[in-house]
Amino acid sequence: MEVVQTVKTASIYGAFNARWLEPEDVARSFVPTLPFKRLVHLQNSLLMGPRGCGKTTLLKMLTRRAQNVWKGERLPNEPQWADYRRPDFEAIYIPSDVRWSSELESVSRELIDFPTDAERAQRASVAISAVVEATRVFHAIARENELDPSAFLKALITHLQLGPTIPSFPEIRLKLVGWIDEILAGLIKRDTGAIHRHLDRLPAAFTGHALSAVTKACTVFEEFTEGIAPGRWALCFDELEIAPQWLQREMFAALRSFDQKFLLKLTWSPVLPTDLTPRQERQHDYSAIRMWHGHAADAKPFCKEFTTRFLRDRLTSTTVAPNDVFGPSPFAQDDSENPDVYGHGGPAWRTMVHLAQRDPSFNQYLIEHGLSPDNPVAEVVSIRDESLRKVKPIVLLREAFFKDARDRVTRSRSRKNPPIYYGEDSIYAMSEGNPRLLAGLLNELLDTDMKPLTSGSPLARPPVQSRILYLASQRTLTGIKTYPIRPGSRGRSLSALVDKLGRYLHSELLTPEFNADPVGSFFVDEDVSQEVLDELSVGLLIGAFVHVKSPQQDIPTSVLGSRIRLSYMLAPYYGLLFRNYREMRLSTALRISASSQRLMFWREEE
Amino acid sequence: MHLKSLRESTLGELSDRCSAFVAACGYEHRSVEITRLVRGPERRVALCFNEWPEAIARVDNQREFVERGFDLEVVGGNDANKVQEIVSRVAQSPSPSGKAVAFDISSMTRAWHGAIVRELRTMEADSDVETFFAYVPAKFRKPPAHSSPNEFVGPVHGFAALSTPDLPISAVIGLGYERERALGLQQLLDPERTVLMVPRGGDQDPYYPQVRNSNRHILTRTQRDWVFEYSLAEPAATFATLSSIVSGLRDSYRVVLASLGPKVFGLLCFLLATRFSDVSVWRVSSGIHGEPRDAHADLDRVVVISAVWGPGPR
Numbered sequence: 001m002e003v004v005q006t007v008k009t010a011s012i013y014g015a016f017n018a019r020w021l022e023p024e025d026v027a028r029s030f031v032p033t034l035p036f037k038r039l040v041h042l043q044n045s046l047l048m049g050p051r052g053c054g055k056t057t058l059l060k061m062l063t064r065r066a067q068n069v070w071k072g073e074r075l076p077n078e079p080q081w082a083d084y085r086r087p088d089f090e091a092i093y094i095p096s097d098v099r100w101s102s103e104l105e106s107v108s109r110e111l112i113d114f115p116t117d118a119e120r121a122q123r124a125s126v127a128i129s130a131v132v133e134a135t136r137v138f139h140a141i142a143r144e145n146e147l148d149p150s151a152f153l154k155a156l157i158t159h160l161q162l163g164p165t166i167p168s169f170p171e172i173r174l175k176l177v178g179w180i181d182e183i184l185a186g187l188i189k190r191d192t193g194a195i196h197r198h199l200d201r202l203p204a205a206f207t208g209h210a211l212s213a214v215t216k217a218c219t220v221f222e223e224f225t226e227g228i229a230p231g232r233w234a235l236c237f238d239e240l241e242i243a244p245q246w247l248q249r250e251m252f253a254a255l256r257s258f259d260q261k262f263l264l265k266l267t268w269s270p271v272l273p274t275d276l277t278p279r280q281e282r283q284h285d286y287s288a289i290r291m292w293h294g295h296a297a298d299a300k301p302f303c304k305e306f307t308t309r310f311l312r313d314r315l316t317s318t319t320v321a322p323n324d325v326f327g328p329s330p331f332a333q334d335d336s337e338n339p340d341v342y343g344h345g346g347p348a349w350r351t352m353v354h355l356a357q358r359d360p361s362f363n364q365y366l367i368e369h370g371l372s373p374d375n376p377v378a379e380v381v382s383i384r385d386e387s388l389r390k391v392k393p394i395v396l397l398r399e400a401f402f403k404d405a406r407d408r409v410t411r412s413r414s415r416k417n418p419p420i421y422y423g424e425d426s427i428y429a430m431s432e433g434n435p436r437l438l439a440g441l442l443n444e445l446l447d448t449d450m451k452p453l454t455s456g457s458p459l460a461r462p463p464v465q466s467r468i469l470y471l472a473s474q475r476t477l478t479g480i481k482t483y484p485i486r487p488g489s490r491g492r493s494l495s496a497l498v499d500k501l502g503r504y505l506h507s508e509l510l511t512p513e514f515n516a517d518p519v520g521s522f523f524v525d526e527d528v529s530q531e532v533l534d535e536l537s538v539g540l541l542i543g544a545f546v547h548v549k550s551p552q553q554d555i556p557t558s559v560l561g562s563r564i565r566l567s568y569m570l571a572p573y574y575g576l577l578f579r580n581y582r583e584m585r586l587s588t589a590l591r592i593s594a595s596s597q598r599l600m601f602w603r604e605e606e
Numbered sequence: 607m608h609l610k611s612l613r614e615s616t617l618g619e620l621s622d623r624c625s626a627f628v629a630a631c632g633y634e635h636r637s638v639e640i641t642r643l644v645r646g647p648e649r650r651v652a653l654c655f656n657e658w659p660e661a662i663a664r665v666d667n668q669r670e671f672v673e674r675g676f677d678l679e680v681v682g683g684n685d686a687n688k689v690q691e692i693v694s695r696v697a698q699s700p701s702p703s704g705k706a707v708a709f710d711i712s713s714m715t716r717a718w719h720g721a722i723v724r725e726l727r728t729m730e731a732d733s734d735v736e737t738f739f740a741y742v743p744a745k746f747r748k749p750p751a752h753s754s755p756n757e758f759v760g761p762v763h764g765f766a767a768l769s770t771p772d773l774p775i776s777a778v779i780g781l782g783y784e785r786e787r788a789l790g791l792q793q794l795l796d797p798e799r800t801v802l803m804v805p806r807g808g809d810q811d812p813y814y815p816q817v818r819n820s821n822r823h824i825l826t827r828t829q830r831d832w833v834f835e836y837s838l839a840e841p842a843a844t845f846a847t848l849s850s851i852v853s854g855l856r857d858s859y860r861v862v863l864a865s866l867g868p869k870v871f872g873l874l875c876f877l878l879a880t881r882f883s884d885v886s887v888w889r890v891s892s893g894i895h896g897e898p899r900d901a902h903a904d905l906d907r908v909v910v911i912s913a914v915w916g917p918g919p920r
Contacts, residue, residue, distance in 0.1 A: 020774040106766040482790020
């Protein structure tokens, strides 16, 4: 056994994926957000966002088990969350993941000459999974109400046509799972006849509409548990974006028209599915809930709350604050009122003076804005905001990379990663408000040695933070590079696109002439090829790109016509800033980046 | 049939006991090396890759297979069904009682490995059947500077478990030396528990530092209790270790086995999955984007496995 660097144990706040947390633990670490307020409405919902943005957390928070902890443990101690309403329905969380989705897909490949049976086998798997989860909910309700479930169980066996089965919740589940095992046995043997016969023997509800079996089970529960059955059910299908297409189609159709007793809570990628594009329906039939943040500042309140809870849990302190551990980010722009930052001798003042001495174009910029390059002090807040605060991040970046270019002799590896990406706001921005990413970053940062440089400085040293964040950025790019490409596509189109845009944006910040208004985002225009549009869709799903804004209540109905930027996770790797800045037509950016090497390699040439 | 036992063996034993031998005819120089050392089996079949019919040593290899009395079968690198049909024919063709079937897996794809094991698993037999798997590693070459993209990442034909997603995933990944492929698989699967299997071929193994270096990110992010080194020269011991790990994980996880490294580890994954139908075996393939890359056999490190299959299910 080889010894490798120890990864310390994470708490429930450190879990990378809510899918693997019990609902009770999800509730213990939950930070309420506005999307959750919308999700509890008595309305069908489509939770939209990239992987890891917290969709599963919200679905699990709807469940009885999570709500019990929320009500019993959290609210008594945290009354500030009291205005977050409890769901007025009984939620059944129906899980999914990449493994299951790929395995369902593999059934189609195994039965390529029998597509109808392949789909029936998938339908049976989905229906069984949903009923299995429903039985867990029925069991919990019965237990909480001290109800003898025998009559209900017998009725369930009868009405779901389970055949001879002992009337207990575990036995029913085992029976159902046994049906999947029979399908699997046929698949392993490639015995299509046996699969066909088995599927024919299954009750029609299990190979029919995706919701038939589970809704039937709920109805039986209502009939046989009078007085304790909920008035409404919410069927919460996770990861619908990677489910078989027939399931997606049926769910979207059901969003528009299904038994009012059942609400659907579905998850989806950041672009509205084409099945739902008749836009006027959206308001009435379902609410599309956006789960991503176009601007870094939008995610900050959630990130701060999550990080505070995380730190207090992991560092077993009731008072520690994010700023104590990570310190401020040099890019933070909410410091205009602090005269120490921009005043004579302050950190921003020093950086600007230093850059002005070496970058004639910035020197000129200051003069043009009525500021002295030797002493760029603005007493008037509006001038400070407009001329100094706005450009501070660009100045910092130019200062860091300008050194790199000028000081060729002493250039070292660390210059590739200048220590400017650290501090509370940088961590928040990189996470994109995505709890899985944020928990991952915080875990890694806390796994390092906590030794402040001086008394009063952050516990996590800025250079160490910078190194960890750079590695995380690099790893994000690895994830993009290794994400399976679409069959038939030409090589690594997505990672090549990300790389092209990352370099383009970096060059925008380091143009020979200081530019206070660089390009930071892209408008996806009609001249962009279909191949690029397809790559953008994948990139949005896996979080390589983020929608900045788009028409129609900020829910994009297509990639075309939307405004996007690169994920801030990629900022340290490409040397970018946590700002959206102005937009540019994507087709133009791609054309320029293909033809102009001057901008691309300014750093090296300088 | 079900897998009864597995042990280490030799090419001599393979030559003495086998009546049928199946090899792969590809573009690697390695393709023919084991064949040159095997005597005896009267029934000989070479699975010739459909892809890259003229690359590197492919033409010479094919000529040599013909000279050595092999029947040629042209098969696509991902065509598991055809390989199953061929294995079924070869393994069930009349032969003197007690004779075994051998496979040189060195130049085969993982899809073919899966097809072979799947066919053996589903075959019906009245008595025990012995199979031999021979593998010769390639002599060390640095990995390509730019690895090809992943076109297919998913379960191998016949090794998708279909378990409902009510338990978290555990990924048991056999590391290879291509940069960060394992990290990519981990990010895609997003397992709660990752187990890494690191191949080690002795103190002088040039692959070992390369594997560690190419996977440094995933190695530093994985708890050291879940990083295991295994010896390529001891496949039976590796099989026992893998079996123990998977048995322990199955109660709490849905296990995915994936081999990105030496093919013999991939074979062990398939063999193990015949014992646990709830365990999936995944492969990562670059599809049409992979470029031919030669491999020369390191004949000092030939590995032979004997696997005995009993009639009926376990």
